Structures are given as C-alpha cells and as structure tokens.
Amino acid sequence: MNEEKSKDMKVVKKKSKQMETDGGFENVAIGSDIIRRNQAGTRWESDFLVDGQFCVAALRERIERADHMIPDGVFQWSKWIPIKVSCFVWRARMDRIPSAIALDKRGVQVHSTQYSACVSGLESTDHMFLRCPFTVDLWNRLWNWCGITPMIFSSIKEMLNYIAMTGQCLKRRTTLLSIICGALWGMWRARNDRIFNSNFNSSELVFEGVRAMxxxxxxxxxxxxxxxxxxxxxxxLYFV
Structure with a gap:
C-alpha cells in the first residue's frame, strides 16, 4: 500500500514539474484556471490531470511550492489566542460569518435583519463590530484601558492591518491583537446571547468579560x- 502511494506521489511530482515548465501554472490562484470548460463547452479540462483524472495532490504540490504572496494581506495567527477565536476573526475579516445579512443573501429565512443591539442598522459584519453605538462604546472603553487614542476603522481588515504594523515590541503587539480578537469574540457571544437566550448585556459588562477572558x-x-x-x-500592554 505504501509503495503504491509512493509511486503515485512520484508521478504527481513529475507531472507537476512538467506542467510548470510548460507554463500551465500561470495564475493558478484563479479558480477558472484550475478547472474550466473546453472551447466547445462539452467537457471539463484542467492542467492538474494525472492519467486523465483531476488530481488534488498535483494542485497541492503546486500550491506548496508557490513563491507568491496571497494579495489579500497576511493574517496574524497567535498561540496566545484560542484557535476557534482566531478562525472566527479570520472569517470575520473576510466577511464570512453568519450575520443576518449574510444568511438573508443566501436564502436563509431570518426573523429580522436588524442588529439586536441597537435596532438602528442592519446586522452586517462591519455594523455589528465597528459602527453600532453599542460597539463604539465598547471600543472606546478598550482603547482607553489600553492607553490608546480612540480610533475609527472602516473594516475589520483595516483594524487588523493597523495592529500588525503598530509599534516595535512584538509582545505588546501580540497582547493588543489578543485584546482585539477577544473583543470581537465577546461581541459575537453577546450577540448570540441576545438572540438565543434573550439576555441583553450592557457594553460595560461585555467589556469586563473581555478583560477577564x-x-x-x-x-x-x-x-x-x-x-x-x-x-x-x-x-x-505592559502586562507581559
């Protein structure tokens, strides 16, 4: 079994190098270049075929050897932050969390698209985490606690990019990132608590919970x- 697997990987690597030499890997990050219709529109074709079948191993081999950066920027993963929280923030950064607006766009029936904390705006990712009066008050408390002048960001991505470039001390920057991720996670938990348990916590209570967490x-x-x-x-920021 292991010998067969080893032979298959050798074929994949050989085929992968051959396709790269032939120029078949240009713009491989674009989905339409991974698998596409032929000119006649009668069948699918791909540069990642091995023995006439699409090979995921060939695609992965190429991705692992790619020497270009993903243009969407770099997300900072930290061991100080629980992996489920980091994954949530990563998805929120890309606007890929199940907010009411996102669910409604996908055809999921929701009770209301209004944000439960203020009922003054739609429950989008940016409104929920950056623009809602409830959220603004929470951020002001966090900035003041960290000794930072309150700031306004247009998106979570902009906020995280700013933090990644702030200061020269890695430990303080990581501490600030942990606080920001904790705040986003705390807001999401408070939102779920309002929707599913009818518990309406104040921004001050959420703030205290974030500090403890x-x-x-x-x-x-x-x-x-x-x-x-x-x-x-x-x-x-001088704690660690």
Missing part, C-alpha cells in the same frame, strides 16, 4: 510574564 488566555498560553490581575487591569 483575555487575561486567562495569556496567563495559560504565555510561559513568562506578570499574571497579577491588578496589574493587568491597570496597563494591559
């Missing part, structure tokens, strides 16, 4: 640092 994250994921709760409350 992120403190636990860093305390159990960072090996060295000052874990005194009182010091964390005073100055989080």
């Amino acid at each position: 992120v403190h636990v994250w860093i305390k159990h994921r960072h090996r060295k640092g000052n874990f005194v709760w009182g010091e964390w409350l005073k100055s989080p």
Whole structure:
C-alpha cells in the first residue's frame, strides 16, 4: 500500500514539474484556471490531470511550492489566542460569518435583519463590530484601558492591518491583537446571547468579560510574564 502511494506521489511530482515548465501554472490562484470548460463547452479540462483524472495532490504540490504572496494581506495567527477565536476573526475579516445579512443573501429565512443591539442598522459584519453605538462604546472603553487614542476603522481588515504594523515590541503587539480578537469574540457571544437566550448585556459588562477572558488566555498560553490581575487591569500592554 505504501509503495503504491509512493509511486503515485512520484508521478504527481513529475507531472507537476512538467506542467510548470510548460507554463500551465500561470495564475493558478484563479479558480477558472484550475478547472474550466473546453472551447466547445462539452467537457471539463484542467492542467492538474494525472492519467486523465483531476488530481488534488498535483494542485497541492503546486500550491506548496508557490513563491507568491496571497494579495489579500497576511493574517496574524497567535498561540496566545484560542484557535476557534482566531478562525472566527479570520472569517470575520473576510466577511464570512453568519450575520443576518449574510444568511438573508443566501436564502436563509431570518426573523429580522436588524442588529439586536441597537435596532438602528442592519446586522452586517462591519455594523455589528465597528459602527453600532453599542460597539463604539465598547471600543472606546478598550482603547482607553489600553492607553490608546480612540480610533475609527472602516473594516475589520483595516483594524487588523493597523495592529500588525503598530509599534516595535512584538509582545505588546501580540497582547493588543489578543485584546482585539477577544473583543470581537465577546461581541459575537453577546450577540448570540441576545438572540438565543434573550439576555441583553450592557457594553460595560461585555467589556469586563473581555478583560477577564483575555487575561486567562495569556496567563495559560504565555510561559513568562506578570499574571497579577491588578496589574493587568491597570496597563494591559505592559502586562507581559
């Protein structure tokens, strides 16, 4: 079994190198270049065929050897942040979370597309996390707590890109990223709590929950640092 698998991978690598030499891998990131219709429109064709069949291993082989960056920017993954939270923020950055607007566009029946925290705007990703009065008040509390002048961002992507370029101290930047991700996660949990449990928590209560949650994250994921709760409350960016 292992010998057959090894032979198949050798064929894939050989075929992959041959297609790359022939120029078949140009613009491979574009979906229409991975698999497409022939000119007659009678069948599908692809540059990633092995023995006449589409081969996922050939596509992966090419992706792993790609030397270009994804044009959408770099998402910063941190071991201080739980993986499920990082995945959620990553999806929110791309506007790929199940907000009421997103579900409605996909034909899913929702009770209302109004955001439950303010009922003054539609439940889109940007309104839910950046523009709602409830959210703005929460962000102002977080900025003041971190000793940062309150800022306004047009999108989550812009916020994360700004944080990735802020300061020269990696630990402080990672701490700030953890706080931001904790805030986004806390807002989402509060939103779900309102919808599914009819619990309407104030922005102050959500803020206090975010501070406690992120403190636990860093305390159990960072090996060295000052874990005194009182010091964390005073100055989080100088906590680690």
